[in-house]
Amino acid sequence: MMEDSYLVREPSAPEVPLLLSIPHCGEEVPAGIRQRFASERISKLPDTDFHLQRLYDFAPELGVRTIYARFNRYVVDLNRPADRRPLYAGRDETALLPTNSFASEAIYLPGHEPDEAEIAERIAVYWQPYHDRLAAELAALRERHGHALLFDAHSIRSRVPRFFDGELPGLMLGDVNGEAADSRLSTAVLAVHAQSGYSWRANDPFRGGYITRSLGDPQNGIHALQLEMSQRLYMDEAEPYEYLPELAEELQPTLRASLEAFVSAAREL
Numbered sequence: 001m002m003e004d005s006y007l008v009r010e011p012s013a014p015e016v017p018l019l020l021s022i023p024h025c026g027e028e029v030p031a032g033i034r035q036r037f038a039s040e041r042i043s044k045l046p047d048t049d050f051h052l053q054r055l056y057d058f059a060p061e062l063g064v065r066t067i068y069a070r071f072n073r074y075v076v077d078l079n080r081p082a083d084r085r086p087l088y089a090g091r092d093e094t095a096l097l098p099t100n101s102f103a104s105e106a107i108y109l110p111g112h113e114p115d116e117a118e119i120a121e122r123i124a125v126y127w128q129p130y131h132d133r134l135a136a137e138l139a140a141l142r143e144r145h146g147h148a149l150l151f152d153a154h155s156i157r158s159r160v161p162r163f164f165d166g167e168l169p170g171l172m173l174g175d176v177n178g179e180a181a182d183s184r185l186s187t188a189v190l191a192v193h194a195q196s197g198y199s200w201r202a203n204d205p206f207r208g209g210y211i212t213r214s215l216g217d218p219q220n221g222i223h224a225l226q227l228e229m230s231q232r233l234y235m236d237e238a239e240p241y242e243y244l245p246e247l248a249e250e251l252q253p254t255l256r257a258s259l260e261a262f263v264s265a266a267r268e269l
C-alpha cells in the first residue's frame with residue numbers, strides 16, 4: 001500500500017477529547033487519475049473544501065488532534081458511504097466516486113470513468129484508512145476522557161444551483177436532527193453562531209454527512225457535529241479560489257469558540 005492517504009496534526013496543548021476531521025480539503029490527485037480528467041476546469045478541483053486546514057490552524061493550541069484529507073474528493077468522497085447508498089433520499093447529490101461536478105460537468109474523458117475494480121481499489125486505498133483512523137482516535141479519546149467529540153469541518157461555495165436555490169447562509173451546523181450528538185452540545189455551539197454576526201442555520205440544508213452519521217453515537221459517549229460553511233466567509237469563491245486572510249482572521253474566533261463551546265458543554269453532561 002502507498003504512504004498514508006491522510007494527514008494528521010497533533011495537539012500542541014494538553015489534549016481535549018475532541019477530534020477535528022476535514023475530509024474534503026485534499027488537493028492531491030494521483031497522476032493516473034488526473035490524466036483522465038475531462039477539462040482544465042475539472043483539474044482545478046472546483047468542488048474542494050479549499051484551505052480549511054489553514055483556516056483551522058489554531059486547533060493544536062486548543063489540544064485538538066486534526067485528521068485531514070490529502071487527496072481530493074474526486075479521488076473518493078470520504079463523506080459518502082462505501083456501499084454507495086444515497087445520503088439524502090430523493091435529492092440530487094454527488095457520489096462516492098463522482099463522475100460529474102457540482103456544476104454538472106463531466107469529471108472524466110468519455111470512456112475513462114472508473115470501473116468496479118477501480119472503485120473497490122480506491123475505497124481500500126483512500127477511504128478505509130481515513131475511517132479506520134477516525135474510529136480508532138474516537139475510541140482512544142473516549143477511553144482516556146470518558147467521552148469523545150468529533151467535529152467534521154466543511155465548506156462549499158454559496159451558490160450551487162444544481163443543489164440549492166439562491167445563496168446559502170454562512171454557518172450551517174448539523175447534528176443529524178439530534179441523532180449524532182446530545183442536543184445540549186449543538187445548542188451550545190449554535191449559541192456561538194447566533195452571536196457571531198454571520199447568518200446561520202441548524203440541520204438545514206445539511207444535517208451531517210456520512211462521517212457524522214456513522215460515528216455519532218451519543219448513547220455511547222461519542223458526539224459528532226458537522227459544520228458546513230459558505231466559502232465566501234474566508235475565500236474567493238471564483239478561480240483561483242484564493243484564501244482571503246483578512247476575512248479568515250475575522251472568522252477564526254467564531255470557529256475557535258465553536259470548538260471550545262463543544263468541549264466545555266460536553267464536560268458538563
Ligand SMILES: [Zn+2]
Pocket residue numbers: 023024049153154155
Ligand atoms: Zn465538504
